[in-house]
Structures are given as structure tokens and as C-alpha cells.
Amino acid sequence: MPDAFSEPADSATPREWTVSHQPARSFEGGHEMQSARLRLDLSYDGTDFHGWAAQPGQRTVQGELERALAQVTRTELRLTVAGRTDAGVHARGQVCHLDVPRDVLATLPGRSDRSPADALVTRLAGVLPPDVVVHIVREVPASFDARFGALWRRYRYRISDGPAVHDPLRRDVLRHRRPLDVEAMSEASRALLGEHDFLSYCRPREGATTIRELRELSWERPGEGQADEGLIVATVVADAFCHHMVRSLVGAMIGVGEGRRPPEWPAEVLSARTREAATRDGVGAAPLCPSRGLTLDHVAYPPDEELAARAAIARTRRA
Structure with missing residues (x-):
């Protein structure tokens, strides 16, 4: 699914x-x-x-x-x-x-x-x-x-990367045991923006395209007094998403945030356009992170007078 x-x-x-x-x-x-x-x-x-x-x-x-x-x-x-x-x-x-x-x-x-x-x-x-x-x-x-x-969808992925911010009452946050470098994850994400073939970041469906326009992939750690204070929050926006695409994008960036992968690695994964598993030092399909931290945040639509035209365009592109 x-x-x-x-x-x-x-x-x-x-x-x-x-x-x-x-x-x-x-x-x-x-x-x-x-x-x-x-x-x-x-x-x-x-x-x-x-x-x-x-x-x-x-x-x-x-x-x-x-x-x-x-x-x-x-x-x-x-x-x-x-x-x-x-x-x-x-x-x-x-x-x-x-x-x-x-x-x-x-x-x-x-x-x-x-x-x-x-x-x-x-x-x-x-x-x-x-x-x-x-x-x-x-x-x-x-x-x-x-x-x-729909014109675009926005998802948010929330991560708790330290005991000080672990909250057992939050069921929408991934508890991660290693601290993550938000700046490195942000740097790595920028190279993935735009329209690309995201085959390495999704499980393709027979007869369906894996080309998507990634409009935003950003990371932040909200400060004191802000919503999600102390957590790491990813915001992911695209016209649409392939199967497992959001969780694969986050999974790749977690590797960068932990220091196991260099910031340029996610772009290399994108260019590889493969579903083969990655080796320890090589490039393959992006790893999949758990679903728990992922939330569908918003879906945007055009004005009523543009609805029919937008739906026709989307059906054509998905075909």
C-alpha cells in the first residue's frame, strides 16, 4: 500500500x-x-x-x-x-x-x-x-x-532523536536512538527538488510513471515554545507521491543525519534509478523508514472553475 x-x-x-x-x-x-x-x-x-x-x-x-x-x-x-x-x-x-x-x-x-x-x-x-x-x-x-x-500534497514526518524529547504519549513521532544532524539533512535534500524520476525512492506500480515534481523537502528543529518543540520535523510537498516515496526520502536523509552517508549520497541514489538494494559502500534503492512518524498534513485544490481541467491533466500525466 x-x-x-x-x-x-x-x-x-x-x-x-x-x-x-x-x-x-x-x-x-x-x-x-x-x-x-x-x-x-x-x-x-x-x-x-x-x-x-x-x-x-x-x-x-x-x-x-x-x-x-x-x-x-x-x-x-x-x-x-x-x-x-x-x-x-x-x-x-x-x-x-x-x-x-x-x-x-x-x-x-x-x-x-x-x-x-x-x-x-x-x-x-x-x-x-x-x-x-x-x-x-x-x-x-x-x-x-x-x-x-489535487494540485499538491504536503506530508510531515516527525522524529524524536534524544531522551529529552521522547514523549510516550505521541503516536505520530518516530523514536530514534541516535542524534541527527539537521543541517546535513537539509543540505542533502536540496539536490532532490524539482521534477525527477524517483524510481530509487519508491515501489513502482505496473504501468505507472515514477516521475514526480518534488516541491519541498525541508528539515527543522522547532525551538522553545513552538509546536513540536525539540523534535525534528520534515516537510515534504509534491504534486503527488509514488508508493513509499515519502518514507524512502526520509529514510535516505536519516542515513545522512546519522553521518553514515555523505550529503551527496541521496542525489546519487536518485541518479541510479534502481530498485536494487544498496551495499554498504554502494548506491542502490533508498531505505524505507517506519510509517509511525508520517502524517498527511494538507491537500490543495484549484478554484472550482479549474477543477475539471486539473483532473484531466493529472489523469494524463499518471498514465
């Missing part, structure tokens, strides 16, 4: 592919649409989930959310998500969409004066487990596609 990804771009299952290509139906001449497309903004603690995508016999975010939607609407509904996260990966700014028949939507407020979207938020809160929260539901144009319509 994708890493918080790791995913988003090339991991749709046949079921998701079908849904994302079936916009809410409408009629010309002022007739009411037969279904409404809804955008859901949500967060989850990925610790106890086997990733986003529904899988038989596994607890997944998609499975829990679709089960809750069926309970509330008494209708089987299917979700299309911006990024199919891996097992153990968290999300603060996940986005998905679904199409809901308008007659079903109209029943949600009951006798209250709430809008159907607000009523859906309230009802979902009553049936979802505590490690999943839907923050906002809003109706969007039929051209909105949570997956293909």
Missing part, C-alpha cells in the same frame, strides 16, 4: 477508478441533479489501522468510514480519496469525495434545521470510532475529484 502515500497518485483500485470517473448526474434546463457530490475533510490516528484502503479481514480507514456512512444513510456509498495512506500512517488533512442521492441527503437533518452536510458531520461523529474524525462536509461541483483534482 502507499505510504501516506504514498500513494495518492497511482494506487486506485478498479472500484475507486470507476467511482472517480462517474460524476454526479445532472440535467440541463434547471432540473435538479439526481445526486450530490460531497467533499469530506477528515483526520485519523493511523496507529491501529491497516492503511486507508478497504481490505477483507483488516481494519482500515476506508472500511470504517464506509461502514459509518452506510449506517447513517442506509445506502451503500463509495469513497474516492486524495491519498491512500499506508498502515500506521496518520492524517490531519485527508480529503475524499462521494456521490449521495439527493433524496437520501434530504433525510439526514430529520426534524432539525441543520443543512444536510452539517447533519452528516454530526451523525458520523456518533458512529465513527474515536480515531477517525470527519471535520467538514460540503457539497462540491461534480467536477471535483479528491484524487486527480
Whole structure:
């Protein structure tokens, strides 16, 4: 599965592919649409989930959310998500969409004066487990596609590299036993920015491209009084990510931060374009870091009038 990804771009299952290509139906001449497309903004603690995508016999975010939607609407509904996260990966700014028949939507407020979207938020809160929260539901144009319509995704990876900042209550932080050199990691990251073939930094999917535009890969150690004080925080932004790409980028930089690899090594890994394992002194595929510290932070979309064009471009590029 994708890493918080790791995913988003090339991991749709046949079921998701079908849904994302079936916009809410409408009629010309002022007739009411037969279904409404809804955008859901949500967060989850990925610790106890086997990733986003529904899988038989596994607890997944998609499975829990679709089960809750069926309970509330008494209708089987299917979700299309911006990024199919891996097992153990968290999300603060996940986005998905679904199409809901308008007659079903109209029943949600009951006798209250709430809008159907607000009523859906309230009802979902009553049936979802505590490690999943839907923050906002809003109706969007039929051209909105949570997956293909995204302009960019931002992930953050948090690392605790010393006893003074280890917090056993934080489930979104990787506990690392060696101190890391943030400046060296920052230096090494700059060479990876831009559009490249990230084959060495991902697990390729059959028929899918591994070319991505990495817009940001930065490192910081927030100071006293700041959020995540004392931790090491990586910010990773790209148009989309290949499977395991974020965790591989972080894994390579950890080697630099520990002093086991020189700052130029991650660029050599990128140029190698290989899935072969690296030797002690050689260049191969980037190592994969644990999923625990990774969080999908934000997904950005264009204005409504540009949604259809953006989705068409993304589908073409991913092909």
C-alpha cells in the first residue's frame, strides 16, 4: 500500500477508478441533479489501522468510514480519496469525495434545521470510532475529484532523536536512538527538488510513471515554545507521491543525519534509478523508514472553475 502515500497518485483500485470517473448526474434546463457530490475533510490516528484502503479481514480507514456512512444513510456509498495512506500512517488533512442521492441527503437533518452536510458531520461523529474524525462536509461541483483534482500534497514526518524529547504519549513521532544532524539533512535534500524520476525512492506500480515534481523537502528543529518543540520535523510537498516515496526520502536523509552517508549520497541514489538494494559502500534503492512518524498534513485544490481541467491533466500525466 502507499505510504501516506504514498500513494495518492497511482494506487486506485478498479472500484475507486470507476467511482472517480462517474460524476454526479445532472440535467440541463434547471432540473435538479439526481445526486450530490460531497467533499469530506477528515483526520485519523493511523496507529491501529491497516492503511486507508478497504481490505477483507483488516481494519482500515476506508472500511470504517464506509461502514459509518452506510449506517447513517442506509445506502451503500463509495469513497474516492486524495491519498491512500499506508498502515500506521496518520492524517490531519485527508480529503475524499462521494456521490449521495439527493433524496437520501434530504433525510439526514430529520426534524432539525441543520443543512444536510452539517447533519452528516454530526451523525458520523456518533458512529465513527474515536480515531477517525470527519471535520467538514460540503457539497462540491461534480467536477471535483479528491484524487486527480489535487494540485499538491504536503506530508510531515516527525522524529524524536534524544531522551529529552521522547514523549510516550505521541503516536505520530518516530523514536530514534541516535542524534541527527539537521543541517546535513537539509543540505542533502536540496539536490532532490524539482521534477525527477524517483524510481530509487519508491515501489513502482505496473504501468505507472515514477516521475514526480518534488516541491519541498525541508528539515527543522522547532525551538522553545513552538509546536513540536525539540523534535525534528520534515516537510515534504509534491504534486503527488509514488508508493513509499515519502518514507524512502526520509529514510535516505536519516542515513545522512546519522553521518553514515555523505550529503551527496541521496542525489546519487536518485541518479541510479534502481530498485536494487544498496551495499554498504554502494548506491542502490533508498531505505524505507517506519510509517509511525508520517502524517498527511494538507491537500490543495484549484478554484472550482479549474477543477475539471486539473483532473484531466493529472489523469494524463499518471498514465
